[in-house]
Amino acid sequence: xxxxxxxxxxxxATTLLFGAIFVLYILYARGFFxxxxxxxxxxxxxxxVAPGVPLVFSGIEIGRVSTLGLNDNGGIVIHAxxxxxxxxxxxxxxxxxxxxxxxxxxxxxxDSPDLKAPALPENSTMLLxxxxxxxxxxxxxxxxxxxxANVEHLTRKDGEVNGTLANxxxxxxxxxxxxxxxxxILGSPEKARGVTDSLDKTRALITKLDSLALKMDGMAAKxxxxxxxxxxxxxxxxxxxxxxxxxxxxxxxxLKKADALMTNAVAISADVKxxxxxxxxxxxxxDDAVRKANALVNEINKKWPFARDPEVKLP
Amino acid sequence: MNFLVASxxxxxxxxxxxxxxxxxxxxFLFRSLLLSLDRATWNRATYDVVIKQVYFTAxxxxxxxLGYALVISWLIITIILTTARDFGLTAFASEMTIRxxxxxxxxxxxxxxxxxxxGSAINTEVALMKVNNELDALAHCKVxxxxxxxxxxxxxxxxxxxxxxxxxxxLALLLSYLSIYGLSMAGFDAFTQILAKVFNFKIxxxxxxxxxxFGLAVTLIPITAGLETPKKLFMVPVSVLRGMMRVFFxxxxxxxxxxxxxxx
Numbered sequence: 001x002x003x004x005x006x007x008x009x010x011x012x013a014t015t016l017l018f019g020a021i022f023v024l025y026i027l028y029a030r031g032f033f034x035x036x037x038x039x040x041x042x043x044x045x046x047x048x049v050a051p052g053v054p055l056v057f058s059g060i061e062i063g064r065v066s067t068l069g070l071n072d073n074g075g076i077v078i079h080a081x082x083x084x085x086x087x088x089x090x091x092x093x094x095x096x097x098x099x100x101x102x103x104x105x106x107x108x109x110x111d112s113p114d115l116k117a118p119a120l121p122e123n124s125t126m127l128l129x130x131x132x133x134x135x136x137x138x139x140x141x142x143x144x145x146x147x148x149a150n151v152e153h154l155t156r157k158d159g160e161v162n163g164t165l166a167n168x169x170x171x172x173x174x175x176x177x178x179x180x181x182x183x184x185i186l187g188s189p190e191k192a193r194g195v196t197d198s199l200d201k202t203r204a205l206i207t208k209l210d211s212l213a214l215k216m217d218g219m220a221a222k223x224x225x226x227x228x229x230x231x232x233x234x235x236x237x238x239x240x241x242x243x244x245x246x247x248x249x250x251x252x253x254x255l256k257k258a259d260a261l262m263t264n265a266v267a268i269s270a271d272v273k274x275x276x277x278x279x280x281x282x283x284x285x286x287d288d289a290v291r292k293a294n295a296l297v298n299e300i301n302k303k304w305p306f307a308r309d310p311e312v313k314l315p
Numbered sequence: 316m317n318f319l320v321a322s323x324x325x326x327x328x329x330x331x332x333x334x335x336x337x338x339x340x341x342x343f344l345f346r347s348l349l350l351s352l353d354r355a356t357w358n359r360a361t362y363d364v365v366i367k368q369v370y371f372t373a374x375x376x377x378x379x380x381l382g383y384a385l386v387i388s389w390l391i392i393t394i395i396l397t398t399a400r401d402f403g404l405t406a407f408a409s410e411m412t413i414r415x416x417x418x419x420x421x422x423x424x425x426x427x428x429x430x431x432x433x434g435s436a437i438n439t440e441v442a443l444m445k446v447n448n449e450l451d452a453l454a455h456c457k458v459x460x461x462x463x464x465x466x467x468x469x470x471x472x473x474x475x476x477x478x479x480x481x482x483x484x485x486l487a488l489l490l491s492y493l494s495i496y497g498l499s500m501a502g503f504d505a506f507t508q509i510l511a512k513v514f515n516f517k518i519x520x521x522x523x524x525x526x527x528x529f530g531l532a533v534t535l536i537p538i539t540a541g542l543e544t545p546k547k548l549f550m551v552p553v554s555v556l557r558g559m560m561r562v563f564f565x566x567x568x569x570x571x572x573x574x575x576x577x578x579x
Binding site for chain 2: 004005007008011012015018019022023025026028029030031059060061062103104
């Protein structure tokens with residue numbers, strides 16, 4: 001009988017103790033032992049706000065809307081209550097946003113960007129912003145629809161994207177050929193070979209023109225001795241020499257042109273886009289330059305018949 | 316035509332029967348309440364019987380009951396948490412756990428537990444006493460059965476259901492905190508906030524009232540069912556059967572009414 005009484009007494013005491021602790025804890029949780037902090041929120045509409053809507057800071061509920069009503073100017077005033085221990089999260093620069101998610105009830109989100117800012121005094125009135133997702137959905141859907149239609153148009157079977165991709169594929173295919181990039185841009189190995197050949201020939205031509213200029217130097221030296229000879233060649237050849245001067249100027253300009261063409265040719269390989277456009281012009285100019293150079297050499301040959309290799313080969 | 320009359324007659328008999336049963340139950344409850352308000356009732360002997368009843372109904376089964384509550388709570392908490400995580404509704408999981416387990420399921424299961432264990436025993440015992448004329452004998456010996464047999468059982472039942480449901484609820488709260496936040500105090504503030512939201516004083520009062528009514532139902536109905544047993548031994552099982560059916564309906568009715576009051 002004694003142990004029975006002891007057991008029942010222990011049971012009752014433990015249960016009562018737990019019950020009392022729980023009730024005290026609930027009293028603490030509901031803020032029975034501390035002050036209530038009040039706050040007013042001004043809003044343009046009370047849509048979605050009702051007594052009991054939670055105030056949430058960083059995802060944790062810290063208070064609730066107690067009542068709401070109209071002020072003298074017809075604006076909405078929402079009264080919210082927080083426990084004093086939670087009021088420390090409210091700062092003067094805090095923002096209050098009404099969140100109405102698609103799932104779950106409405107809540108007032110509090111954002112305090114600077115927790116070192118001065119605390120919000122009690123009973124102050126703050127502005128309640130609204131971010132209503134449900135209102136934005138139709139607009140969003142319209143815009144997404146338009147974007148999707150565009151994407152669909154671009155990716156249709158004979159669409160631009162597909163065409164571009166096909167072109168790109170042929171181009172990269174050509175690029176893997178013998179002449180690489182050049183073939184890719186010009187379209188076929190034959191054309192690419194034409195360009196490289198032209199470049200080779202231009203190089204040869206420049207070397208020839210170089211040696212020609214050296215020869216001209218030598219001739220000028222010989223002419224000097226002739227010129228100052230006592231038998232008066234200078235006098236006889238004065239007109240002829242004036243002509244040669246003109247021809248030399250012409251040759252110089254031709255050389256300059258060839259030089260510019262060379263630069264252009266280098267630019268072709270660098271800036272292929274312009275190169276393809278200039279390719280025809282380049283070809284004619286090279287031809288022209290070579291023709292002129294040939295004419296010059298022939299002319300000189302006529303005047304100076306001791307020249308050995310007068311021919312400049314056309315590419 | 317005779318068939319119709321007969322069926323109406325049988326329906327009328329049934330309704331009258333229900334009314335009689337209901338009247339008997341409430342009349343018995345009223346008498347026991349009156350008796351419990353009488354100062355002369357509360358002597359040393361009555362206390363002893365009440366303590367004995369609490370011991371047999373609550374203390375004796377405590378380890379088994381708490382183990383059972385632990386397993387059920389753990390299972391349900393895990394299910395709710397997993398589902399909530401799958402649907403991205405973790406924010407509502409702890410509130411859901413408290414509402415489902417502490418407010419509804421655990422008190423209900425406690426009442427069922429005590430009804431099956433003690434209610435059926437009380438029903439059989441009272442029916443046997445009635446059949447064997449023991450109740451009359453007790454009354455004859457100046458040991459009024461109401462004071463020494465029935466009232467202590469009612470009080471023991473009420474105390475047992477309230478305390479057991481409370482302990483199981485506290486255990487479930489602890490378990491749900493551990494399941495959500497683990498062994499750390501990190502979630503204490505958030506959990507406190509949720510508890511404050513769920514347990515206002517109306518809810519707390521309603522919970523205790525509900526448990527008290529459960530406790531009454533699982534003892535009062537078996538006692539009255541036992542008392543109305545005809546004095547034939549073979550009627551004892553029938554009496555237990557009827558009594559347990561009534562207990563079951565009463566428990567469900569109390570639960571339904573409490574839910575309706577809370578959420579409608």
